[in-house]
Amino acid sequence: xxxxxxxxxxxxxxxxxxxxxxxxxxxxxxxxxxxxxxxxxxxxxxxxxxxxxxxxxxxxxxxxxxxxxxxxxxxxxxxxxxxxxxxxxxxxxxxxxxxxxxxxxxxxxxxxxxxxxxxxxxxxxxxxxxxxxxxxxxxxxxxxxxxxxxxxxxxxxxxxxxxxxxxxxxxxxxxxxxxxxxxxxxxxxxxxxxxxxxxxxxxxxxxxxxxxxxxxxxxxxxxxxxxxxxxxxxxxxxxxxxxxxxxxxxxxxxxxxxxxxxxxxxxxxxxxxxxxxxxxxxxxxxxxxxxxxxxxxxxxxxxxxxxxxxxxxxxxxxxxxxxxxxxxxxxxxxxxxxxxxxxxxxxxxxxxxxxxxxxxxxxxxxxxxxx
Numbered sequence: 001x002x003x004x005x006x007x008x009x010x011x012x013x014x015x016x017x018x019x020x021x022x023x024x025x026x027x028x029x030x031x032x033x034x035x036x037x038x039x040x041x042x043x044x045x046x047x048x049x050x051x052x053x054x055x056x057x058x059x060x061x062x063x064x065x066x067x068x069x070x071x072x073x074x075x076x077x078x079x080x081x082x083x084x085x086x087x088x089x090x091x092x093x094x095x096x097x098x099x100x101x102x103x104x105x106x107x108x109x110x111x112x113x114x115x116x117x118x119x120x121x122x123x124x125x126x127x128x129x130x131x132x133x134x135x136x137x138x139x140x141x142x143x144x145x146x147x148x149x150x151x152x153x154x155x156x157x158x159x160x161x162x163x164x165x166x167x168x169x170x171x172x173x174x175x176x177x178x179x180x181x182x183x184x185x186x187x188x189x190x191x192x193x194x195x196x197x198x199x200x201x202x203x204x205x206x207x208x209x210x211x212x213x214x215x216x217x218x219x220x221x222x223x224x225x226x227x228x229x230x231x232x233x234x235x236x237x238x239x240x241x242x243x244x245x246x247x248x249x250x251x252x253x254x255x256x257x258x259x260x261x262x263x264x265x266x267x268x269x270x271x272x273x274x275x276x277x278x279x280x281x282x283x284x285x286x287x288x289x290x291x292x293x294x295x296x297x298x299x300x301x302x303x304x305x306x307x308x309x310x311x312x313x314x315x316x317x318x319x320x321x322x323x324x325x326x327x328x329x330x331x332x333x334x335x336x337x338x339x340x341x342x343x344x345x346x347x348x349x350x351x352x353x354x355x356x357x358x359x360x361x362x363x364x365x366x367x368x369x370x371x
Contacts, residue, residue, distance in 0.1 A: 150231045
């Protein structure tokens with residue numbers, strides 16, 4: 001029995017070695033492939049397992065020998081020797097995990113670098129900051145043309161609904177000649193021109209921009225003083241005209257209120273005192289003659305209508321007289337406006353002549369100094 005077991009064990013060991021040597025192949029070595037992020041991929045596991053050791057083979061052969069023992073009482077192995085069982089297959093090894101390649105620690109970014117990184121994507125895309133700094137200052141040439149065109153276009157004296165259109169046309173003209181590139185709206189242009197005129201008229205004001213004050217107070221400010229005089233004259237005329245118009249409208253509203261009050265009083269008296277109205281209308285008719293026949297007829301509605309018609313006639317005559325007075329005053333006002341315009345043109349011409357004389361004197365001094 002012992003001899004049989006030892007023979008079977010040796011036989012099984014030989015078969016196991018033969019099968020292991022015949023089925024074992026050399027595993028392929030992984031090739032080094034450069035990954036696009038600079039890291040190497042993990043090693044590829046071997047296609048076939050490693051050959052079993054001698055201890056495992058002997059233990060497995062003992063197990064197969066015990067399984068192939070006869071179960072009879074005599075203890076003899078029945079029949080011819082059986083075929084050896086197939087070689088044991090070891091359990092598959094777990095797949096190797098990806099090896100983590102430790103990268104060198106990078107220094108922490110500064111505060112400016114953190115602001116430059118886009119927070120939602122986490123990439124190093126730079127964010128262009130908004131342009132900061134002081135706005136560009138206008139040149140003396142810009143101020144000169146602003147004053148000149150403002151005096152020429154006269155936007156203060158434009159009619160109702162045309163003031164902003166005039167300022168817009170003034171801005172377009174400035175853009176056309178290459179001035180005031182920093183001014184984008186006609187409202188901004190209007191504010192700057194008004195500041196220039198007010199500073200030229202009243203001196204330093206808290207509301208005047210510092211750049212405008214510096215430009216007008218500079219030695220080059222005398223170059224466009226005459227233009228500012230013209231613009232100031234236009235603005236004063238427009239303000240005076242607006243004040244006269246307000247006075248006329250207020251006076252007209254008061255007269256209309258007085259006329260309406262008279263009409264209401266007459267209608268109330270005709271409704272509350274019909275006897276007095278009848279007595280007054282019976283004495284005289286509408287043309288001043290006697291009206292005895294009207295008194296005999298006795299028709300109060302007709303008499304009341306005659307009284308109202310007479311009052312309306314009186315009011316219409318008064319209104320006509322007032323309209324004539326207003327027309328005469330308008331003629332006087334128009335003549336005064338023409339006189340003011342002529343005086344303004346004369347003053348402008350004198351200022352221009354004086355400026356030309358000063359420029360000629362200055363040129364003579366410069367020629368003598370450099371000759």
